[in-house]
Amino acid sequence: MTKKNHLTPDRFKGEAPKHPYVEALETLDLLDQDRMLQTGVVIRDIDRVGTFLQMDHSVVHCSVAQEGLEVLSTEEAAERYDWLNEYRWKMLPRDLDEFTAYAREHTRHGYFIRALPGAKATYPLQACLYIAHDGIAQCVHNIVIVEEGAELNVITGCLSAGEVRTGLHVGISEFYIKKNAKLTFTMIHNWAPEMHVYPRGAMVVEEGGLFLQNFVCMHPVKRLQMNPAIYLAGPGAVVRSNTILVSTPGSWMDVGSRVYLQAPETRAEVVARTITTGGEVINRGRLIGEVPGVRAHLECHGLLLTPRGLIHAIPELEARAEGAEISHEAAVGKIAPEEIEYLMARGLNEDEAKATIVRGFLNVKMAGLPAELQAQIDQAVRQSQESVL
Amino acid sequence: MLRVFDLTVVVDGRVILDDINLEINPGETHVLFGPNGSGKSTLLGTLVGFDRYKVVKGQIYFKGEDITHLPVYERARRGLGLLFQRPPTIRGLSMRDMIRICSRGRDDIEGLAARLNLERFLDREVNHGFSGGELKRSELLQLLAQDPDLILLDEPESGVDIENIALIGRTINRLLQRDLADTENHRPLKQKREERHKAGLVITHTGHILNYVNADVGHVLFEGRLSCRGNPWELFTCIQKLGYGECIRCVV
Numbered sequence: 075m076t077k078k079n080h081l082t083p084d085r086f087k088g089e090a091p092k093h094p095y096v097e098a099l100e101t102l103d104l105l106d107q108d109r110m111l112q113t114g115v116v117i118r119d120i121d122r123v124g125t126f127l128q129m130d131h132s133v134v135h136c137s138v139a140q141e142g143l144e145v146l147s148t149e150e151a152a153e154r155y156d157w158l159n160e161y162r163w164k165m166l167p168r169d170l171d172e173f174t175a176y177a178r179e180h181t182r183h184g185y186f187i188r189a190l191p192g193a194k195a196t197y198p199l200q201a202c203l204y205i206a207h208d209g210i211a212q213c214v215h216n217i218v219i220v221e222e223g224a225e226l227n228v229i230t231g232c233l234s235a236g237e238v239r240t241g242l243h244v245g246i247s248e249f250y251i252k253k254n255a256k257l258t259f260t261m262i263h264n265w266a267p268e269m270h271v272y273p274r275g276a277m278v279v280e281e282g283g284l285f286l287q288n289f290v291c292m293h294p295v296k297r298l299q300m301n302p303a304i305y306l307a308g309p310g311a312v313v314r315s316n317t318i319l320v321s322t323p324g325s326w327m328d329v330g331s332r333v334y335l336q337a338p339e340t341r342a343e344v345v346a347r348t349i350t351t352g353g354e355v356i357n358r359g360r361l362i363g364e365v366p367g368v369r370a371h372l373e374c375h376g377l378l379l380t381p382r383g384l385i386h387a388i389p390e391l392e393a394r395a396e397g398a399e400i401s402h403e404a405a406v407g408k409i410a411p412e413e414i415e416y417l418m419a420r421g422l423n424e425d426e427a428k429a430t431i432v433r434g435f436l437n438v439k440m441a442g443l444p445a446e447l448q449a450q451i452d453q454a455v456r457q458s459q460e461s462v463l
Numbered sequence: 464m465l466r467v468f469d470l471t472v473v474v475d476g477r478v479i480l481d482d483i484n485l486e487i488n489p490g491e492t493h494v495l496f497g498p499n500g501s502g503k504s505t506l507l508g509t510l511v512g513f514d515r516y517k518v519v520k521g522q523i524y525f526k527g528e529d530i531t532h533l534p535v536y537e538r539a540r541r542g543l544g545l546l547f548q549r550p551p552t553i554r555g556l557s558m559r560d561m562i563r564i565c566s567r568g569r570d571d572i573e574g575l576a577a578r579l580n581l582e583r584f585l586d587r588e589v590n591h592g593f594s595g596g597e598l599k600r601s602e603l604l605q606l607l608a609q610d611p612d613l614i615l616l617d618e619p620e621s622g623v624d625i626e627n628i629a630l631i632g633r634t635i636n637r638l639l640q641r642d643l644a645d646t647e648n649h650r651p652l653k654q655k656r657e658e659r660h661k662a663g664l665v666i667t668h669t670g671h672i673l674n675y676v677n678a679d680v681g682h683v684l685f686e687g688r689l690s691c692r693g694n695p696w697e698l699f700t701c702i703q704k705l706g707y708g709e710c711i712r713c714v715v
Binding site: 417436 | 547
């Protein structure tokens with residue numbers, strides 16, 4: 075599908091000018107700051123326990139303010155820790171596809187975030203991957219390790235500068251949530267209309283671990299394709315995943331998650347709400363129950379707001395063992411006229427009624443989010459909705 | 464309050480309502496009987512202005528104004544309210560926000576909800592997972608907030624259990640300014656009755672609601688035509704005894 079828009083990595087520039095390191099984010103260009111703020115990255119990091127900022131290929135800022143937490147560039151972490159190779163390229167095959175193969179050769183930095191055993195982050199950590207120059211290829215390798223009993227909340231803003239029109243972003247991510255650890259991971263994308271974006275992720279959750287994943291992309295992007303694998307490897311491991319996508323004309327998004335329930339008592343809940351105002355969305359979801367006594371539920375809901383656009387929901391359920399309880403709920407369509415009429419009978423005009431329904435549709439309460447982050451996502455929903463209607 | 468002249472309505476190319484004439488004065492409550500498929504809900508839907516009901520002939524006047532071709536929300540803002548028989552669910556919208564929409568930001572939401580034992584429902588999604596009785600109470604709560612002058616009630620008692628029906632009856636009476644036992648002020652009941660201006664049109668299939676709500680006039684809608692008008696209890700007793708088969712004699 076839409077092969078015509080598919081660009082190979084060599085069509086982008088491998089090199090970009092260096093960016094100087096900054097001690098304080100306030101000294102960044104105001105336009106850059108503004109873009110970051112729109113993408114969940116706070117500049118005065120009072121509400122963040124640490125920050126990693128990479129612009130193009132340069133690590134521009136890296137700091138952490140709590141004992142027991144580490145934030146480094148992945149390259150720096152590799153120099154510091156011999157054992158990093160036990161975590162790097164462990165879950166993702168290098169030859170997964172041409173982008174992964176390209177990233178293998180061209181990776182520059184990316185974040186390494188680690189919570190030591192028992193450490194509980196008081197505030198979220200933020201990571202920002204920024205493309206500042208037009209036409210470049212940015213490849214990063216991100217590693218998050220939440221050690222036994224630790225708790226971490228990571229907010230990632232992936233975005234391009236206002237003047238950037240095109241570019242390639244390949245993010246290799248490998249996350250490890252160990253025994254009884256908890257990771258809340260929220261990713262907000264804010265790209266440009268000609269950007270090509272290929273996150274490649276794999277996450278493993280060990281016994282009693284909890285992984286809360288939120289993904290929000292409400293801005294134009296040429297191609298966005300991702301389908302991370304989540305392995306619930308230890309008994310009682312849980313994943314809850316929420317995705318909100320808005321596909322504007324010219325955008326093509328192929329987004330999903332695969333969850334492998336590999337141990338008894340593991341649970342998965344995967345929810346996606348997608349809207350098109352003219353772009354294309356392929357919304358995938360695949361739950362694989364490998365052992366008895368697992369429970370998983372998948373929800374793909376799509377709303378078409380204009381006669382153009384396409385939403386293709388592909389929910390897949392796979393039970394490989396007796397007694398795996400796996401279900402799904404999928405619905406794709408335009409706004410139900412009965413709902414519009416219902417609200418109109420209560421006094422809203424047609425546009426107000428539609429806006430109310432869309433706002434409700436996108437009103438996904440993302441479990442485990444700090445109130446401030448939920449408020450930020452609600453704000454993003456409102457902004458995108460205003461631009462949509 | 465409401466005057467309907469020679470109203471003919473077509474749905475998907477079929478005539479559903481044929482030459483309807485109806486007048487409801489301020490303070491009056493009318494009841495509409497009729498078998499399934501006779502066009503009762505179509506009549507209410509046409510009065511409210513739903514898109515799928517095409518008026519091919521006739522006019523609807525509300526408070527003296529021709530509203531035949533006004534959009535739904537314009538009619539709502541002029542004081543027309545509908546209790547839906549099967550209201551849809553609005554995902555992600557809380558009852559609290561819905562009540563705010565209905566009241567245009569005026570009322571004491573908690574207080575209204577308490578009247579219908581719905582305080583605990585305010586943070587739930589509109590109608591999501593509600594039982595039959597809860598749906599009707601949700602509808603009535605929305606109408607209390609909306610405070611319309613003409614209230615159209617589409618089978619307010621359907622799917623409601625015995626415990627809830629009295630509460631629903633009381634609330635309808637309140638909406639229709641028929642809660643005569645109200646002790647909030649001490650005007651004579653006669654005066655209150657004479658000052659009453661809220662009007663209602665109630666569809667009932669079972670007639671059960673008549674035990675709770677006093678109606679002034681009854682109508683029978685049969686095969687898209689208003690075939691009969693009279694005392695509501697008399698009509699209802701007749702329908703109970705003879706069924707709608709008797710109506711054929713008047714329509715043919």
